[in-house]
Amino acid sequence: MKYNIDNIKESEYSEVVDVWEASVRATHHFLKEEDIQFFKPLILNEFLKAVTLSSARNEIGRIVGFMGVANEKLEMLFIHPDMMGQGIGKQLLRHAIENLNIDKVDVNEDNQTAVGFYKYFGFRAIKRSPLDGMGKPYPILHMELTK
Template structure:
């Protein structure tokens, strides 16, 4: 397993985060339509990244392998480049978000069974459901929180 570290993100690195986001979404969100990815991409770059506290996982050369975004004790985003999956990056970013940024909640696309299983494995449970996502699109969202909170 390659070594990596959790680090802060510079605004100048946002385009790299969007590349990681798009690669990750294409690998894991097969329920999204192409027009949805095109719709969300500028929102990620120009709005969503500024709305969260960002952390990334970097390899030994400083390359970003994945990232997380937190706001109000909620994990708003966690994306790992498909080439870096299975290396423990998601777990490390989640552990950091829980331990250092006090994350207690996460919202997950209902159709994203991999993410749902990942969060359940790390102690989250479903506590609610919304029929539409935050943009009003027909992608149901499961609201999860850490057990025992």
């Protein structure tokens, strides 16, 4: 199924955070509850405003997946767990590569599903950081698209 990809309005940020939280709980098993609670207000109040957001919507217009891009880098891509495996992430990533010229992404090393997803699309790890961007002990793989 092809999903409509469009922009996200600031008035939709709470819906985006709901998708983010559901996705993180389904995929980021290495995070502690206090980490999720730490990141949630940062996502809502800071991180979403720092990127160009695009959404994938279902037939009734609900956001089922989203991505954020800044400076030709994919900063975030999250799919609601009820919609995983239906090609939404692939469609969003292809859109980002083809239309937004992204060629970089950082991914949690412990999220092996995501690492494999990006490798499938031709991204390769070029560097590893032992801490995430907030200084937490979650290693990050810095990946680049190989042409």
